[in-house]
Structures are given as structure tokens and as C-alpha cells.
Amino acid sequence: MTSDALEKVGFLGFDVFGTVVDWRSSVARQAEPFLKRHGIDVDPHRFADEWRALYQPAMEAVRAGKRPWVKLNILNRENLEAVLARHGADVRQLPETDLADLNRAWQRLDPWPDSVAGLTRLKRRFPIGPISNGSIAGMMNLARFGGLPWDVILGAEIARSYKPQPQTYLRSAEAVGLPPERVAMVAAHNADLVAARALGLRTIFVRRPREHGPGQTTDLEPASDWDVVAQSLTEVADALGCP
Amino acid sequence: MTSDALEKVGFLGFDVFGTVVDWRSSVARQAEPFLKRHGIDVDPHRFADEWRALYQPAMEAVRAGKRPWVKLNILNRENLEAVLARHGADVRQLPETDLADLNRAWQRLDPWPDSVAGLTRLKRRFPIGPISNGSIAGMMNLARFGGLPWDVILGAEIARSYKPQPQTYLRSAEAVGLPPERVAMVAAHNADLVAARALGLRTIFVRRPREHGPGQTTDLEPASDWDVVAQSLTEVADALGCP
Numbered sequence: 129m130t131s132d133a134l135e136k137v138g139f140l141g142f143d144v145f146g147t148v149v150d151w152r153s154s155v156a157r158q159a160e161p162f163l164k165r166h167g168i169d170v171d172p173h174r175f176a177d178e179w180r181a182l183y184q185p186a187m188e189a190v191r192a193g194k195r196p197w198v199k200l201n202i203l204n205r206e207n208l209e210a211v212l213a214r215h216g217a218d219v220r221q222l223p224e225t226d227l228a229d230l231n232r233a234w235q236r237l238d239p240w241p242d243s244v245a246g247l248t249r250l251k252r253r254f255p256i257g258p259i260s261n262g263s264i265a266g267m268m269n270l271a272r273f274g275g276l277p278w279d280v281i282l283g284a285e286i287a288r289s290y291k292p293q294p295q296t297y298l299r300s301a302e303a304v305g306l307p308p309e310r311v312a313m314v315a316a317h318n319a320d321l322v323a324a325r326a327l328g329l330r331t332i333f334v335r336r337p338r339e340h341g342p343g344q345t346t347d348l349e350p351a352s353d354w355d356v357v358a359q360s361l362t363e364v365a366d367a368l369g370c371p
Numbered sequence: 372m373t374s375d376a377l378e379k380v381g382f383l384g385f386d387v388f389g390t391v392v393d394w395r396s397s398v399a400r401q402a403e404p405f406l407k408r409h410g411i412d413v414d415p416h417r418f419a420d421e422w423r424a425l426y427q428p429a430m431e432a433v434r435a436g437k438r439p440w441v442k443l444n445i446l447n448r449e450n451l452e453a454v455l456a457r458h459g460a461d462v463r464q465l466p467e468t469d470l471a472d473l474n475r476a477w478q479r480l481d482p483w484p485d486s487v488a489g490l491t492r493l494k495r496r497f498p499i500g501p502i503s504n505g506s507i508a509g510m511m512n513l514a515r516f517g518g519l520p521w522d523v524i525l526g527a528e529i530a531r532s533y534k535p536q537p538q539t540y541l542r543s544a545e546a547v548g549l550p551p552e553r554v555a556m557v558a559a560h561n562a563d564l565v566a567a568r569a570l571g572l573r574t575i576f577v578r579r580p581r582e583h584g585p586g587q588t589t590d591l592e593p594a595s596d597w598d599v600v601a602q603s604l605t606e607v608a609d610a611l612g613c614p
Contacts, residue, residue, distance in 0.1 A: 265548035
């Protein structure tokens, strides 16, 4: 599925958590020894889901202006402590090094099997970079962990606003010197593409039906006529004519 | 020449124009056909020098608060018009596409012969990125042109301040999640390292005795006891134990 709308695109911006990397199984795998060591009785995948579930509400407080902009790793850390407390842990008794290390799990997430190959092909023709809610350091470390060949890191921190706030997309486009209609947003989440399209960006939907595990019910299908719909980043490369 | 001071370094930030790329001969080479085509009688290397000579004064107006922060490509464009006018060109008569293309010469600068090899080795052990006065788009396009394998692009645009203003270094360190003393600044210019060291960054001096051509008189030698002094980026890799 290709599109004339993409002809003048000069930059591909990527959602990362869920679109490029598999956060759920990676966080669960890293949480498991922590939970065991500290006697916290919760299934590691459920733990990952619960931790992730606090992500949007935490950003919402920033979006709504209830608190000043802070980097995502700080929100993740607060959310980690909240989930641990929910399962009976006394967070003040847990070693700081263990907590900090577990919070860095978000910088050690496995790419989906097609991600590195797809990005490598896309990069030959287009500049590529995250337009993610992750921090610059988080995105940089994640790229080094998984071998993601970004040309640049854009997104929330350079805009000091969280998607789907317009500024995150607009400031990212401006940073690469392009009008919004020359930037394509690549995401596995319809809401991300709704916000991007409303601002003029092109839209590429990648199906990630296991992002939330075997019982996933959201984002299984494109919710609109996105410019490209694909099953993988290698299929995006096919659609964009990147050999 | 290695140093204990570098033991805890977690990020290498690079000056780019002059340190990583050879702006003078690259700009001269690209200016030559433009100057000929429009009958402007000036030696292309002199033209490159004159254009570059307006770089610091233009940034100084921003640093001094006489004008709001603008990206370097805008300053470069203003300076280009000033130099052309000095040599008798009527800038309003020159085609916009030609002017815009010549201004983009700063995104098409050849790396020094050791740069890509040195950065590739350094990147295996350290995250690397520009802490340059160039814009994000300019640095991204320059990296794609020359094959510079940056992990991230930091510097003036994310800080909205130009080196040697402290904020440029400090905001860059903060963006990669490190205190200044865990960041090393790599530069061919003593003034850059003076500013970096004053803020606690580590300092790596690379000799680039032909940056300004055969008659260069500045920055031929380290002006202080920088943590590392090297002849090339491959020598920096040697000094930092990056095979």
C-alpha cells in the first residue's frame, strides 16, 4: 500500500514504545528477578501492564498543566513506586540501586524482530528519528541497546510537551527544517496518527497486535484511511520503495 | 595521552565545524561554480574565510541578547548575503534557489580523513553526539552527507543558546542524563574547551592545523593541560582505549 501523499516526505518520525520496541515482554523479563528477590507476589507481565497503565495518567497531569513538564523517566519512576506499593512493598525499604536499575528497564527494550532491518532500509532513503514521549537520554540508550540506527532524536523533550499535544509533533518537524506535511508519523497507535494528521503530518500505521500481550483489544486495525498500513517496519520499507 | 579524569565519562560531545569536518575547502569547492556563474570575482577560499568570519559576530548578537535566538542556518544566510554584497553582487538579483543551495553548503562538508573511522571506534564504547552551534537539521543532514554515526544531536538548538554560553554545554549534558563532569567535550578550539572545563566537563583537544588553510595561526597548540591532546579522532580513540 503506497501513496502519493508520501511523495514529498523528507523525514520519518517514529513512535517507539510499542511501535519499534516490545516494552511488555522486555519489562516483564527484567522485573521478574526484582520481584522475586524482594518477595513481591505479582505476575511479571501483569506488573508490566500495571506499570504501563499509569503512563498516560501521569503524562496527562503534565498536559493539563497540573505540574511542570518533567522527563518521562521521572514519571516512570513515580509510577514504579506506586505499583510496588499497590502490591504491598515498602518502597523506602527497597535498595535505591535496585529501583533505579529497574526503572532503566525502559532503556533496555527489545526491538520487534523486523525493526532494525526495517529502519536500516528506510534510513537509506529518509532521515529517521523518534517522535516519542521518551526522553532524549532514554531514546539514546534504547537505540544503543537495540541497535536502532536513528539519525536524530526528536519528540517530547525537545518540545517540552507530551504527545498527543500538537507542540510535540510541530516542534519535531520544525527541528528537522520541514513543514508538517513533509513529515510522516509512523505509529502502532491510531490516536497518535489522529493527532499527527490533524496537524498535517502524513500517517503510517504499523500493526502490533501483541504489544499488550495475547489478549490485546486495542489498535488491532487502522481506525482511518492512513497513508500506509503495514504489518511491520520492513513492510513500511516495501511501501516506501526502500530496497 | 590518557587520563584518569576520563574514567567516569559517559558521553562524548563534539564540536563539529573544524573539529570533525573541513568546512573551508568544502565551502570553497561549492562556492566556486556559484561565484563563476554569477560573475563574482573573489577567490573561493577567501570567500569561504570571509563568510566564516561573520559567524562569531552574528552569534554574538544573539548571545548579547540584541536579537532573539535563531538557528545557525538563518545567521549563515544573512552572512552569505553580506559577503556577496561586499563583492559587488546585487543579492536581490540572484536566484533564490541558488542562494538557498549555496547556504546548504554547510550541510555538505567533508569529514576530515580520520573522522568517520575515529567516531566509529569511539561509538563502540561511548555514546557520541555533536555539541555544536549548528542546528539540529543542519547536523542531521551533515551526518547523513558524511556518514557521521552520531547517537544523538545536542548543542545550540536544544539549549537555544550558542557556545561558549554555559547553557549550551549544561543543557546538552542534562539531555543525556549526566552531570557535566561525566561529559567530555572534543574540540579543535581552545576557547571551546576553556568554556567546557569551567563548567566541569572533561576536555579533549584535537589538532586541526589546516582548518583555516595553510596559513593558520590559531589553535595550533593546546593552550592548557587538556585531559587528552590528539592529532586526530583515531588518536582520541586510541587514548580512550577504543579498539
